[in-house]
Amino acid sequence: xxxVRSSAVTALAAAAALTAVAGCSEKSDAKGSGAIQVKASxxxxxxxxxxxxxxxxxxAVENKGSKVTEVYIYAPGDRIVTERENIGPGTKTxxxxxxxxxxxxxxxxxxxxxxxxxxxxxxxGKGTPVKRDPRLDEAVAAYRAYVQKQADETLPLVEKFxxxxxxxxxxxxKKAYAPSRVGxxxxxxxAESFGDIDPKVDLREDGxxxxxxxTGWHRLEKSLWVEKKITAEDRKLxxxxxxxxxxxxxxxxxxxxxxxxMANGAKELLDEVQTGKVTGEEERYSHTDxxxxxxxxxxxxxxxxxxxxxxxxxxxxxxxxxxxxxxAVKKHLDGYREGDGxxxxxxxxxxxxxxxLSDTVNALAEPLSKLAAAVVKPAE
Amino acid sequence: MSESQERQDHPEPERTTPSRRAxxxxxxxxxxxxxxxxxxxxxxxxxxxxxxxxxVAEAGAAxxxxxxxxxxxxTAVQDRLHFAAFDVTTDDRxxxxxxxxxxxxxxxxxxxxxxxxEGAVGGLAEAPPDDTGEALGLKPSRLTLTIGFGPxxxxxxxxxxxxxxxxxxxxxxxxxxxxPGDNLDPARSGGDLCVQACAxxxxxxVHAIRNxxxxxxxxxxxxxxxxxxxxxxxxxxxxxxxxxMMGFKDGTxxxxxxxxxxxxxxxxxxxxxxxDWMAGGSYLVARRIRMHIETWDRTSLKEQEDIFxxxxxxxxxxxxxxxRDEPNLKAMLPDAHVRxxxxxxxxxxxxxxxxxxxxxGTDGLGRLDAGLFFLAYQRDVRSGFIPVQTSLARSDALNxxxxxxxxxxxxxxxxxxxxxxxxxxALFS
Numbered sequence: 001x002x003x004v005r006s007s008a009v010t011a012l013a014a015a016a017a018l019t020a021v022a023g024c025s026e027k028s029d030a031k032g033s034g035a036i037q038v039k040a041s042x043x044x045x046x047x048x049x050x051x052x053x054x055x056x057x058x059x060a061v062e063n064k065g066s067k068v069t070e071v072y073i074y075a076p077g078d079r080i081v082t083e084r085e086n087i088g089p090g091t092k093t094x095x096x097x098x099x100x101x102x103x104x105x106x107x108x109x110x111x112x113x114x115x116x117x118x119x120x121x122x123x124x125g126k127g128t129p130v131k132r133d134p135r136l137d138e139a140v141a142a143y144r145a146y147v148q149k150q151a152d153e154t155l156p157l158v159e160k161f162x163x164x165x166x167x168x169x170x171x172x173x174k175k176a177y178a179p180s181r182v183g184x185x186x187x188x189x190x191a192e193s194f195g196d197i198d199p200k201v202d203l204r205e206d207g208x209x210x211x212x213x214x215t216g217w218h219r220l221e222k223s224l225w226v227e228k229k230i231t232a233e234d235r236k237l238x239x240x241x242x243x244x245x246x247x248x249x250x251x252x253x254x255x256x257x258x259x260x261x262m263a264n265g266a267k268e269l270l271d272e273v274q275t276g277k278v279t280g281e282e283e284r285y286s287h288t289d290x291x292x293x294x295x296x297x298x299x300x301x302x303x304x305x306x307x308x309x310x311x312x313x314x315x316x317x318x319x320x321x322x323x324x325x326x327x328a329v330k331k332h333l334d335g336y337r338e339g340d341g342x343x344x345x346x347x348x349x350x351x352x353x354x355x356x357l358s359d360t361v362n363a364l365a366e367p368l369s370k371l372a373a374a375v376v377k378p379a380e
Numbered sequence: 381m382s383e384s385q386e387r388q389d390h391p392e393p394e395r396t397t398p399s400r401r402a403x404x405x406x407x408x409x410x411x412x413x414x415x416x417x418x419x420x421x422x423x424x425x426x427x428x429x430x431x432x433x434x435x436v437a438e439a440g441a442a443x444x445x446x447x448x449x450x451x452x453x454x455t456a457v458q459d460r461l462h463f464a465a466f467d468v469t470t471d472d473r474x475x476x477x478x479x480x481x482x483x484x485x486x487x488x489x490x491x492x493x494x495x496x497x498e499g500a501v502g503g504l505a506e507a508p509p510d511d512t513g514e515a516l517g518l519k520p521s522r523l524t525l526t527i528g529f530g531p532x533x534x535x536x537x538x539x540x541x542x543x544x545x546x547x548x549x550x551x552x553x554x555x556x557x558x559x560p561g562d563n564l565d566p567a568r569s570g571g572d573l574c575v576q577a578c579a580x581x582x583x584x585x586v587h588a589i590r591n592x593x594x595x596x597x598x599x600x601x602x603x604x605x606x607x608x609x610x611x612x613x614x615x616x617x618x619x620x621x622x623x624x625m626m627g628f629k630d631g632t633x634x635x636x637x638x639x640x641x642x643x644x645x646x647x648x649x650x651x652x653x654x655x656d657w658m659a660g661g662s663y664l665v666a667r668r669i670r671m672h673i674e675t676w677d678r679t680s681l682k683e684q685e686d687i688f689x690x691x692x693x694x695x696x697x698x699x700x701x702x703x704r705d706e707p708n709l710k711a712m713l714p715d716a717h718v719r720x721x722x723x724x725x726x727x728x729x730x731x732x733x734x735x736x737x738x739x740x741g742t743d744g745l746g747r748l749d750a751g752l753f754f755l756a757y758q759r760d761v762r763s764g765f766i767p768v769q770t771s772l773a774r775s776d777a778l779n780x781x782x783x784x785x786x787x788x789x790x791x792x793x794x795x796x797x798x799x800x801x802x803x804x805x806a807l808f809s
Binding site: 263351363364365366369375376377 | 467469504507594598599
């Protein structure tokens with residue numbers, strides 16, 4: 001993680017956090033007559049109003065079907081504004097949220113699976129956002145799905161890492177360490193946007209404030225590689241890591257994502273490489289920085305590839321350059337492959353080699369900083 | 381006496397100042413107006429080589445970018461330096477050419493006090509600005525940007541022709557010989573390209589290199605760079621010769637930027653010297669010379685003066701009274717610095733020096749990492765720097781107190797003629 005978080009994502013995160021908090025705090029007066037009636041069945045999702053004013057919104061949900069269902073309000077790009085799981089057949093519940101003006105979808109998911117049965121709704125009021133290229137909304141939705149998948153696939157890998165620690169098996173834990181971080185490293189700017197999870201799981205020793213407790217991956221990294229033994233405290237920390245990452249897994253769907261935050265997130269992933277990893281600071285004990293770097297680049301490329309079509313229409317030269325530089329960075333990293341992983345990023349990697357890697361990453365990060373502008377150009 | 385005071389003593393009555401209206405038309409709107417109105421543009425409009433064409437330092441004036449020779453060589457030496465050597469990281473000739481064009485356009489703007497591209501503010505909120513912004517509100521400060529091409533641009537260390545330039549490499553752009561006593565750090569030596577940024581305001585010089593480096597990412601990467609302060613050579617003989625970090629005046633006999641005859645003879649490459657593309661250019665030697673400051677400071681005054689061959693107060697050669705008196709070399713010790721560096725003992729070899737002092741903090745042993753960043757321009761290094769340095773490296777008494785720790789050589793092409801021309805056009809065409 002970086003000590004100073006990027007402004008754009010953080011500002012958006014603050015807004016998202018407010019919405020999230022409001023979404024969770026169900027008020028007793030929400031069951032008033034103003035509530036929007038949602039009748040969920042096994043094959044329908046009927047909404048009593050498709051247009052309502054911004055502000056405090058209440059959905060009075062009735063599950064008339066035979067399956068357990070869940071109901072979501074999605075903002076563009078499939079951001080979850082609020083959701084309620086486990087609504088049993090024949091039961092009623094009320095879901096509330098503070099909703100800003102704009103276009104949304106209400107979804108019922110019979111059987112709690114898939115994209116659900118969706119109904120477009122319009123929330124009216126001041127500050128209705130300018131209509132966005134629907135391809136960008138698709139890109140955001142696809143990226144959100146990617147972020148969720150990374151979280152979902154990370155948990156079992158972290159559990160494997162934690163199990164090795166529970167067993168006191170230093171070697172197995174060392175082996176499981178770097179793979180358990182890949183999904184996180186691919187999507188780190190999204191996780192950082194929550195503000196509170198990142199310091200719990202990914203803080204380095206020098207980032208710990210005096211008097212605060214150091215938890216997370218890097219604390220365990222130090223135990224494994226420097227202290228070379230597993231203590232009772234480490235076992236607790238490993239369990240805590242799972243809990244914190246489960247929190248991440250639950251919340252990624254609510255992250256405020258926009259086409260520009262995706263584009264700048266891609267650049268931030270490369271900033272992560274440039275400021276903390278190319279120097280070997282991030283994985284100072286395990287020297288697995290190259291695994292992280294590969295994951296950072298993969299995450300950046302995923303964002304980019306989803307935005308590439310729209311960006312290419314506005315700035316074809318930029319896309320040509322980015323294609324070239326992504327290829328160059330991947331080729332450079334391939335030079336460090338060993339077995340199914342990477343060589344250790346330790347003293348054997350000379351200063352000159354580190355500079356080459358840094359130059360190669362700079363060559364990509366600099367044009368990548370122009371991606372956001374290429375994506376938003378039509379809105380001018 | 382400062383340069384500006386000197387100038388006030390000898391006003392140039394024929395100098396004309398365009399009206400503010402004319403300036404607005406010429407300079408366009410924006411931040412450069414203040415500087416231009418203060419006198420910079422007046423000299424921009426004056427003729428090439430005219431002594432009156434020296435921009436006025438205290439006004440933060442702009443030095444004209446276009447001309448037969450690159451600015452930053454014969455230009456009156458500014459107070460500050462940021463020098464950067466670059467490796468070319470692309471192997472695509474066209475990409476390199478487009479970078480040189482882009483750099484030229486940025487250099488034109490920055491030397492005239494304008495920001496790069498669409499500027500540092502007012503652009504798209506979602507995108508980083510074109511200009512990094514730390515020179516906003518600052519005057520042009522006589523910024524000059526001077527480009528050079530290193531030997532490795534023409535062929536790499538294994539002789540590989542990287543950009544189809546091998547056959548165009550000047551004979552004068554060979555490798556410098558290994559001089560006795562050199563302790564060269566590869567991380568402070570060489571480079572495919574260099575840019576010398578000189579300005580009276582360090583922030584203006586740093587801003588220029590930073591923006592060029594950023595524009596160049598993916599095509600070039602900074603190999604090493606050096607900040608300098610306190611010019612140690614003057615190209616304006618009427619001004620007091622500055623002192624180096626050893627406390628001595630240095631470069632008393634330097635070639636004056638106004639001495640066209642000497643520049644033609646010793647600095648500018650003639651069309652008959654070598655490849656056509658270098659005509660009007662020059663060759664630049666850059667050396668990072670570390671001074672052993674602490675041991676020097678505990679050396680007796682007499683020994684210090686003997687080592688230089690000049691007195692410390694006035695800078696007069698041994699046995700003479702005034703700084704500019706003709707030195708009597710035979711009166712100096714055989715290993716005195718001035719004696720060994722003098723053209724008379726080096727077959728007439730004369731160079732134009734533009735060096736700066738540097739202090740890069742301390743070296744980990746508590747010693748000041750300081751010295752002279754030596755920059756020398758000449759028509760041919762084989763008759764310029766090499767004979768002088770060979771003689772110095774062999775015998776100079778000063779060698780006990782200095783060490784050459786970085787070295788690079790560059791071919792500096794002629795000037796950019798106009799807004800359609802670009803750095804290196806003649807080389808690549």
